[in-house]
Amino acid sequence: MSRLRLPLYLKILLWFGVNLLVLAFLVFGFLSMQFRMSLDWMLSGEAGERVSAIGDSLTDELSQLPEQQWPEVLQRHGAQYNVTFALFSSNGTQIMGTQVQVPPEVLPKLIDKRGPNDRPPPRRPPPGVARKRPSDAPPKPRFMLRAGDPAHYWAGVHLDLTQQSDHRPLTLLMVSNTITGGGLFFDLWPWLGLAAAALLLSALVWMPFVRGITGFIGRLNHAAGRIAQGNFGERVSRSRNDELGELSSSVNAMAAQLGEYVAEQRRITADVAHELCSPIARMQMALGVVEQRSTPEQAGYLKKLDAELQHMAKLVEEVLAFSKAETLPERETAEDINLHDLIVAVIAREAPEADIQLAVSTDLQLHSLRDALDRAIGNVLRNAARYAADSGPIQIHAGQQDGKTIIRISDQGPGVPSETLPRLFEPFYRPEAARRRSTGGSGLGLAITKRCIEACGGTVTAKLREPTGLEILISIPAA
Known part of the structure; x- marks a missing residue:
């Protein structure tokens, strides 16, 4: 049973009303004692x-x-x-x-x-004349x-x-x-009128104070939500010289420190991934030389070693792609894109053998980053083909709504646990069902998708389908 949610300003005003009622009961009790005396x-x-x-x-x-x-x-x-x-x-x-x-x-x-x-x-006054008492x-x-x-x-x-x-x-x-x-x-009515006027006047006096507090807390809450989503440049203006103003300064300092920490972490991750490329390449070259001189008994071990190296190289490549996705708006220029042609090309590259139902108009155009959009749709389609290709057709729908281009990619696979939905787009996060080596994946595919779509100025979300399946919804500004 969900609890009733009341706005903070309403709670304060209700508490103020309770305070008035307590005072009224005290006054009533005092007067009752006086009445008895x-x-x-x-x-x-x-x-x-x-x-x-x-x-x-x-x-x-x-x-x-x-x-x-x-x-x-x-x-x-x-x-x-x-x-x-x-x-x-x-x-x-x-x-x-x-x-x-x-x-x-x-x-x-x-x-x-x-x-x-x-x-x-x-x-005795004259008949018909009311007597007046002297003043x-x-x-x-x-x-x-x-x-x-x-x-x-x-x-x-x-x-x-x-x-x-x-x-x-x-x-x-x-x-x-x-x-x-x-x-x-x-006469009770004048007293009731006075009480109502006092209550109304008190509410009018309190309202600016309460609205000032709740409005500032609302802005602070909005900024904290933006920071929680990774927008570490968000700041709260310190317009108050009280504890709430100090809290806004603390939130700003926290956002700045988190931004520096995350930026440093991403830089280190990108540097490490970049440095790993050379030794992995040399190991693959050395392994190729060893395979030429290996005996039949060694071939099986060398094949396993080659698979591990390829997996490591793929992981490093995805880490580099994840790091570079943040700078996509700086490295790419928006252009006019025919969405139908783009998706057809992505299907031919990522899932040529999958059963895909495409419902996208051939005239649907948008102005965005081509490579970023290509990478995002490709990652989502690859995941759908990997985990749900045997469960039924993969459906791709696209259209325009409220000035935005909406792309829906849905499957009929097993989906994911509902509690994992908010974390699907976190880096290196994989649901339990996706942590098997046989299915591959590093947990960066959807994280790269999220960064690519954000670089296009859009958003990406996931939801479960009924009775089974997962749907990825991509929203991009149409113009």
Whole structure:
């Protein structure tokens, strides 16, 4: 089961979101503890103003109505917020509204402890005119707490109701199952809007920072991939003065050292192969002289020695070809090539007796390095003929697609283990099935093919066929 892959910037933003959630839970836990202790602080802001406004509105409305209509008024106001409204006398006795079972913690709050001198002078507004509290008037006593089992939220405000000449101190009690009280006690939407705005603003603030890191890491990853493919001239610009900038310097230094090491290794390999040519040639000449003077009993041994020398000479020749393939663009000039004629010539040279199905237009032209392309196709065709000629026809298809010339050489042989596909084009690498002396080969054929195709500005890949077989795909720019 494959793991879900998430981009780094998304992981950072998700982690930032988790951090915000942890903070939100901590704040929620703190507020919950405060709610259990006391909620009077909630009435110091807009919630308190709303409760006082409800008290003033009810005071004005009830003072102009007979008591028989008070329950209807209380029910109407309560339905507006889905909150239970009830009126209590100054000694804590319920006199109006839906009957409620008041917890012991709430009872002391219902008693109006103000004396006559603490209450504002009674003022009765004209009929139909709402009473306005003077701006310098002190707020009416209010309270709010959480109590009961199950717990409810209880809020109250002391009223000064004047009806005709009768002044009645009452307490308006509001009971809700939730802390919001339908928006009367606590309006949740502004807080949600503030949280969303804070989250959005935080994301906008973090986004440039996160994109800067992930963008630089992406460029660094691309450069490392190019270096891993052998492009040791690839460099990462050091545009940061932090650890990532130091990492880019280390990658650049590593690429430079690897390039020098590989170049030195190739030079030594080419020099050694070149130096081996002369002694091998002299040994072959000496062996020819010995064969002329040998006895019949020695002929078998000399034949084996000659085969070994020929194998060694072939290996040295391939090593030299591999070393020279890197400088092909400097030694050859691109020319117009008829691909059909080129492949026909390669077939006649490399696999004249093989069963080959050729599907290449006689008009297909491309502009590339002739010798490099000839060598690359020849190596692939020779491998196919060597390992899969007895398993069925070898198929060669070519055509143009998206501005590129695509050449497919496929066989129906045993193929290679799937895990060896990424290494087929490495120098001196051979799958286990190809390491027998009877099949020959040095493990340089496909490596030379890769260098030749890259010299032509193209790419070469390999994939397994179903049910069996191997396909080599060569892609070269058409123009």
